[in-house]
Amino acid sequence: MTTQFVSVTTRKDWSSDQEVRWCPGCGDYSILAALQLLLPELNIRREETVFVSGIGCAARFPYYMNTYGMHTIHGRAPAIATGLAVTRPDLNVFVVSGDGDALSIGGNHLIHALRRNANLTILLFNNRIYGLTKGQYSPTSERGKTTKSTPQGSLERPLDPISLALGAGATFVARTHDMDRSHMQAVFRRAHEHHGTSLVEIYQNCNVFNDGAFSDINSKESRAANLINLRHGEPIRFGANDEFGVVGDDTGALAITTLGPENESRVVVHDEHLANPARAFALARLMVSDHEPTPMGVFRDVDEPEYGDQISLQAAASREARGEADLSKLLRSRGSWHVD
Amino acid sequence: MTTQFVSVTTRKDWSSDQEVRWCPGCGDYSILAALQLLLPELNIRREETVFVSGIGCAARFPYYMNTYGMHTIHGRAPAIATGLAVTRPDLNVFVVSGDGDALSIGGNHLIHALRRNANLTILLFNNRIYGLTKGQYSPTSERGKTTKSTPQGSLERPLDPISLALGAGATFVARTHDMDRSHMQAVFRRAHEHHGTSLVEIYQNCNVFNDGAFSDINSKESRAANLINLRHGEPIRFGANDEFGVVGDDTGALAITTLGPENESRVVVHDEHLANPARAFALARLMVSDHEPTPMGVFRDVDEPEYGDQISLQAAASREARGEADLSKLLRSRGSWHVD
Amino acid sequence: MVVHEQSALENVVLRFAGDSGDGMQLTGERFTSTSALFGNDLATLPDFPAEIRAPAGTLGGVSSFQIQIASYDITTAGDSPHVLVAMNPAGLRANVHLLLPGAMIIVNGDSFDERSIAKAGYRTNPLEDGSLDSFNVTSVPMTTLTTEACRDAGVKPRDAERSKNFFALGLILWTFSRSLEATLEWIERHFANRPTVAEANRRALHAGYHFGETSEMYAPRFDVAPAPYPSGDYTNITGSAALSWGFIAAAHRSGLPLFLGSYPITPASDILHELSGRKEFGVITFQAEDEIAAVGAAIGAAYGGSIGLTTTSSPGLDLKSEAIGLAVSLELPLIIVDVQRAGPSTGMPTKVEQADLSHALYGRHGEAPLPVLAALTPSDCFSAAIEAVRIAVTYRTPVVLLSDAALANATEPWRIPELDELPVIDAHFANGPNARTDDGAPAFHPFVRDASTLARPWAPPGVAGLEHRVGGLEKADELGHVSYDGANHERMTELRAAKVAGVASSYPALVVDDPQGDATVLVVGWGGTYGSLAAGVALARQRGAHVAHLQLRYLNPLPRDLGAILATYERVLVPELNLGQLARLLRAEYLIDVASLHKMRGAPFTSTEIADAIDAAIREKP
Amino acid sequence: MVVHEQSALENVVLRFAGDSGDGMQLTGERFTSTSALFGNDLATLPDFPAEIRAPAGTLGGVSSFQIQIASYDITTAGDSPHVLVAMNPAGLRANVHLLLPGAMIIVNGDSFDERSIAKAGYRTNPLEDGSLDSFNVTSVPMTTLTTEACRDAGVKPRDAERSKNFFALGLILWTFSRSLEATLEWIERHFANRPTVAEANRRALHAGYHFGETSEMYAPRFDVAPAPYPSGDYTNITGSAALSWGFIAAAHRSGLPLFLGSYPITPASDILHELSGRKEFGVITFQAEDEIAAVGAAIGAAYGGSIGLTTTSSPGLDLKSEAIGLAVSLELPLIIVDVQRAGPSTGMPTKVEQADLSHALYGRHGEAPLPVLAALTPSDCFSAAIEAVRIAVTYRTPVVLLSDAALANATEPWRIPELDELPVIDAHFANGPNARTDDGAPAFHPFVRDASTLARPWAPPGVAGLEHRVGGLEKADELGHVSYDGANHERMTELRAAKVAGVASSYPALVVDDPQGDATVLVVGWGGTYGSLAAGVALARQRGAHVAHLQLRYLNPLPRDLGAILATYERVLVPELNLGQLARLLRAEYLIDVASLHKMRGAPFTSTEIADAIDAAIREKP
């Protein structure tokens, strides 16, 4: 990609000719729209953009993008995309996954992708349910969830993708939600710009099998009280009148408090770039149960060597040390003799 | 197991008749000894004790224990043990795994076992290398490690099992090392007593493929300076004269400092039972690079419902609601009609 | 077949079709229930789009439900519907090609507006352009009539419209001379806490029924008499429910707890759903993080003395290979259910195929043989489940039980067995030493074998003195500890193979369906094609063919009497929903040049396809 | 065979055996090197314990290395060693049963102390109890002589002792009339920065050599002349290295980058090790978190236009099944190498077996056919790798290439090909539209097929206008978008099968080894048994049998000329290191009653086993 290139595409250019087949009202539509509207602004080429997905409702995403795309198998998209990204550093590789795809069957590939830090942008559509298979609970479902496979309620405590990612050493971790296009776009842009693996959790409503899973947080009525917008360099405050703030307590955890002159100075100032992930983790664990005020935005964004870059460096070092590849020499490298 | 039962076994009773086949000098021997000496003290029965392992040097462990045992397949021991533990709540189920087994191929089963919280004691022998396959780097190998499969050095940042476990919602997380039998025993005992899934990372020396991986921390000479003993309710101090301490900094991270009257009060007091895992996570992330002072002991020990118990409750509720099982009724539950 | 008015018929094939949102599966199920209660024999074939919802009104979104009802013993939902109920243009277009000339078509006339017609891919209105002239078409303004009927019922017109499937059902019930009673009762129960919806449905149902009775434009009426059934209690059952109950019954008859480890996948998930609500039967269901954990947990449970069960569909079976190999090596009982769907890879997830047979037989590294069974009909799933448990427990071996997407969802009436008719399964747990050490002390050797079955002891933890270790490394014969001795490995490999081969000695004798006893052509099928092959054979016989039919339930080891049977026919025809996997097996085993008939269209064979192939085979006979 | 003194021999089989810590593999390799330089044909067979180290001195800890050197073309490391060098009692006990009467045994006498003798499981000292009377035994106090030789060399006695394998090597080099030069040079290079170790080894080597020369007690000496080789440059190569280099060569001749995704597993890891050090060749190696990620990443790389390669051994292949099925459905090039080891499950990880053939053929759900090849000899691994890439790239298909634990570690001399002798592979990337839309605009349809190969276009990202989506759901013929149409699915299934079947048209003609042309019995083998079958056939011919030999490299599709060949022999004998998997394939395909000979002992066939089976087959001929 040359730097002179200026994209003059529109949403239509990024939309494939396939009918979109999600249920009417599904949150996936607004994520698709957010991305199709954002991509023309990123000054990247369609033919250098690839969407790789696993299996699930979310994973149908690539079919709707007029880019290169691969709809693969359940849970393996991060691994497949890694092979693509390291061999083709010229591409913009996006991974689209669901909470089951990324965190249940695919959990291991996800954590290894995150620590490996190849140049991937992973979008995790979290609807806290298995949509495609018609409504079983997922790893992010709240405990006690009654579903087809748990008629008496589920028993496991949910996985929080943000804390899991931080535990695995992720370099870019963010959260956004399907009800706010401009927030999604801002976060997607940042994720795309991050050189390395970025993970974006997207709260996504499945109106058929888990309707309203996030409405306590992101509905018009709840947002002011329950949605915490993280902004780098700014104190973490929220509420209709910014009356609440996030402060440290003396157990190392973060807590929410009502602000007044006496404690205003204690409000934590958000810093995405801290080398130590402890603060970001504390932020991810702000909620002790569901439906509590929830941070949105970039939790962590730090620079670490990108995996593919390092491979290129090693290849260069190899050539440096041993000279350009010489097959004929290689075949003789274990000692050879001549017979006349 | 009745409560009256009093164990009168010795190490010999817990040792099988199979020759131990680890390399002479391997750290696995001392872990085996620690456990074989501890078990007689736990007042449990051999026939109610099962060791389940995956594949690796560490995973040969069950063969040496005169208990029930299963040497299974690579990475899957936590899943296999879960099936056993939930169907047989009367058993003491131990899982033995290596860093490759538990964190590479088996990473997903591990995190799901941890959040599920069935009654398992998982012992993770971390030698930061693949021993059995003769020396490739593992997920815990330090970056830049030169091995057979990485002649120019490995590229990934290592996974830290403790932070990963905390990110996954583990209820019991601890670390110990093969150079200190009584520390191992104290930690193993606690792990066994925990009702739910406990994870113990054991620093284990592989003297053949990764000799001295932990000597900066646990060799006789280094211990005072680099090994931090966590003790519940006590300030986290270490050093030959307890001259160092762990304090919070204002980015939410923990840091090490030299103590004096001016800062002594700031030393963090260790609390294993904090509901919020943020502090334990910060402790796990105390080291920003290898070979720095490293905490040993129980990072976290909290009570959450055990998975198997909850299943029993649901079964009881089911019987309560629908009466005792009646197969004949079940077969007619979708409506039936009679033909003469 | 041309449908006659008011005729008393032996059988009718009826198909409901509409948009995914139109409630066609529900309509079909309700009609099925009523017909079963009435005493018809019946068979159903639901057919719905892959899991992603297609945009309303398109061909991709069509959901259909076919049912055949008959006064005699039938085995399929039939090939060509005599009656098609189409709720929208797409439903019509997707199905009209199935109909023979003269078939009856009932459409919801309100849905044939310009937009919907275009969406379905029609250029002109099929109700008007003469393209349906060879059929008997009735257009009923179902939407209008339904909303009218519901006026003042307390529902909004938009919601009232949703009840139009009950209008269609009412109309069809009238057409088939059925009473509304069972449906009304069901509405009562089902919508107990949504009284206005209940009321709307009730009104729509009545409206449809009355429309049939009063409308002048509507004439033909069918009357299918009850089938002659042996006496007993009957229920309508799907393959998924029958499988689930079969496992519960096996647990009951063995006294063992049942543990299901599963990861959701269509069309296997229904077994997980069904069993997850049965904890009072000592059933534990475990929704695992993936298929590997699911089978792993089942192995752990089996080690602990439970019936270890794992259920999946085709892609999931791939992932279980390694763990199944472990179970082969450990020689522990384990049941793996594969509800086959169309592959390869994700394929067509809701469509039927039988293409996992070779995979079930050989899909593991090394020599790792295991018994493979297949269920023949929805209700046969019940006894196949019990049989799988019997073999697994008796021989200490994993067993693969094959079902398929069609069996799983199809329904048939089933005589409910008395509990004491069910086989008893004895786990025969090891309860004490079975050997002596070199110095004569009693010992437990976990790989000493039963002389007749070659099964090893099953010794769950808990018994003092039987402590032992098992693993996936090769084990010393009898002793069970790790052995790298070559001769021992060969012996163990042969023993494991001999044990599985020996399962055939426990089979019942094969029964060939050859009523006249003079057939020269034998049709051999396996598993879920039973119904379609039986129907095809029946049709061929009607056409005058002398043909025999044998449907295999046991795929590995093959029945011992099979070779002799095959040898008595001049020509063996093997129809399969794959490219010829059983055919390959029979060729290798018996060196017989069987003819393979394959179909890979995500749908069962039709009777005509089978009958035509039989005709061809008879003509081609060597 | 009785060994004569000073004799000029055509071939000798030599076996080094000792404890895992005794350096036997190194000794063997050095001897191999010297013999190769000298110009012998040779073949080696390393045999070491499973990965866990057994306690020193036990049978479980014995490590052996066998080599046959010859003045003519040989194919195996031989059945029965003429000379056994045993560094300890366990090394003797583990191998003595292999020897024929009269064989020569050289032992390290120092190691026969009471404890070691007992550890090896002997009750009495075999050097003294007469049990070795039928052999020609020489006991040399190697430890003592080595430590003495190293006195004042600057190493501690304990460390000096470690050089005793060089003593043994020196002795053997003398015995075989070889010079020390190559070994001295190697020591120089290898221990460059450990000068005292180098010195100790040098001294030990000389000491051994001189001991041979001077000792009175030691008599026989062998002299094996160089084999007549076609002119060229030669190297000694193991199967693992040959495979690795073959892939590098394929990358070179196709101009494509090579991407290896792998997860360590014995005995496949050596390929990963070898390729990880070759980044200057544009090779990327990726040690993945598991086998699924490894094959997944290779698929991603293939999608991006690289040669996607994944290497594993048996249990790892199980885990790759689902992803391989995806590659079948995507129709992307992919190479899967399975270095087979003894199964089932973990089995015997360092031992050879050929039991993954059926799994390679059928180990995926659905109809998912793919080409399967097998390498025949260590050096053939090189061209088999290139051939696998050719097929994968030409036909856009995953290809399974089977090697095995014996091939991987065995060595043979190999004439290094000139680069321009190697085939050229053309990726033929799509570079523009290949179709038109309904309204005539140029379009790219990813599933339009090449008329002759039926291959679809390979269109890696980066080219504007070729943007397209692929996936594991069934695809519409030509267009490539998702399709649930039954007829389309059948067509696509048949097309995929036809494409793979068509690969056979690109094979060279089969060449049967039947020197006299009058054989009535044909031995058919596949893959890595080539050497042992050829040797067995040669032995049978020496015994007077007229027998032909055919070794298959292509297992799917089978070669088109195979059926006709099989039909010309009265009896077909199929020896395999499994329970008869190729035999089953041939029976199903050709309806021929082939005789299966199996061996499952974690070791190659011996010539005698093969020759005896040939004799039996000739006697039994129908």
Ligand SMILES: Cc1ncc(C[n+]2csc(CCOP(=O)(O)OP(=O)(O)O)c2C)c(N)n1
């Ligand atoms: C190997 C395999 N196992 C199971 C399935 C069935 N399956 C498809 S999608 C899915 C989960 C979907 O949940 P999620 O990832 O949350 O995506 P959503 O549909 O909610 O967007 C499952 C279990 C499959 N296709 N493949």
Ligand SMILES: Cc1ncc(C[n+]2csc(CCOP(=O)(O)OP(=O)(O)O)c2C)c(N)n1
């Ligand atoms: C499916 C599968 N993949 C790979 C292997 C090979 N393998 C055996 S153990 C192992 C890793 C061992 O490392 P670790 O778990 O750290 O145990 P250690 O030997 O170091 O104790 C590997 C890759 C295997 N046995 N099975």
Ligand code: SF4
């Ligand atoms: S099932 Fe849920 S997630 Fe899937 S398309 Fe429908 S609304 Fe969206």
Ligand code: SF4
């Ligand atoms: S290889 Fe390492 S971990 Fe394995 S037994 Fe030897 S020293 Fe221990």
Ligand SMILES: [Mg+2]
């Ligand atoms: Mg979801």
Ligand SMILES: [Mg+2]
């Ligand atoms: Mg390790």
